[in-house]
Amino acid sequence: MSEKSAFQDNYPENVAHCYGCGRLNGHGHQIKTHWDGEESVTRYRPEPFHTAVPGYVYGGLIASLIDCHSTGTAAAAMYRAEGREMDTQPAFRFVTGSLHVDYLKPTPIAGPLEIRGRVKAIQGRKVIVESWVLAEGVVTARGEVTAVQMPESFFAAALPKPGAPTA
Numbered sequence: 595m596s597e598k599s600a601f602q603d604n605y606p607e608n609v610a611h612c613y614g615c616g617r618l619n620g621h622g623h624q625i626k627t628h629w630d631g632e633e634s635v636t637r638y639r640p641e642p643f644h645t646a647v648p649g650y651v652y653g654g655l656i657a658s659l660i661d662c663h664s665t666g667t668a669a670a671a672m673y674r675a676e677g678r679e680m681d682t683q684p685a686f687r688f689v690t691g692s693l694h695v696d697y698l699k700p701t702p703i704a705g706p707l708e709i710r711g712r713v714k715a716i717q718g719r720k721v722i723v724e725s726w727v728l729a730e731g732v733v734t735a736r737g738e739v740t741a742v743q744m745p746e747s748f749f750a751a752a753l754p755k756p757g758a759p760t761a
């Protein structure tokens with residue numbers, strides 16, 4: 595694995611379709627997260643159509659960025675705790691158990707956003723991550739995510755490709 599590859603670049607193909615972070619979802623946000631020391635960082639530029647009140651970012655997008663930034667950080671943290679690269683087996687696959695967001699200030703839509711995160715705790719199958727959103731260096735939202743390792747049964751259900759016939 596390249597030092598520069600993003601966490602999400604290592605997600606196995608059959609779980610790389612997430613709207614927030616899947617590299618294979620052409621309609622999604624395709625966020626890219628890296629370590630920056632003990633913190634993780636994602637940079638994202640909102641589109642004009644991500645509007646809440648004109649000039650400001652829709653809160654659902656902010657929640658989505660915090661969600662996928664945090665679950666990605668949880669996965670990367672678990673590999674790091676085991677001293678393994680993210681492209682090694684067995685793969686850790688996390689889903690969101692809980693997502694909490696505090697909107698502190700309106701987030702300007704013009705210009706890039708930075709999402710930063712820090713692991714608060716690794717407890718068995720779950721990882722608690724706190725993340726915050728910065729616009730021009732000002733924190734506009736804070737969040738906390740409990741990411742839980744996906745049970746194998748969930749993984750099996752996720753196997754059919756999106757768009758595949760279900761009946």
Ligand SMILES: CCCCCCCC/C=C\CCCCCCCC(=O)SCCNC(=O)CCNC(=O)[C@H](O)C(C)(C)COP(=O)(O)OP(=O)(O)OC[C@H]1O[C@@H](n2cnc3c(N)ncnc32)[C@H](O)[C@@H]1OP(=O)(O)O
Pocket residue numbers: 605606609610612615661662665666669686687688689690691692717718719720740742743744745748752
């Ligand atoms: C669907 C996409 C899949 C993508 C996979 C990608 C893999 C790539 C690799 C990795 C990066 C990940 C990037 C993905 C990002 C995706 C983001 C999303 O939008 S995810 C979709 C929304 N989330 C769900 O649909 C979960 C639905 N919920 C469930 O399936 C279950 O409730 C689940 C797995 C979360 C827990 O169920 P249990 O039966 O496996 O486990 P129990 O025993 O109940 O809990 C385990 C521990 O977690 C805590 N926990 C569970 N739910 C919690 C909650 N809501 N809040 C706090 N803690 C919770 C429990 O208290 C327990 O902790 P104690 O061991 O007792 O310390």
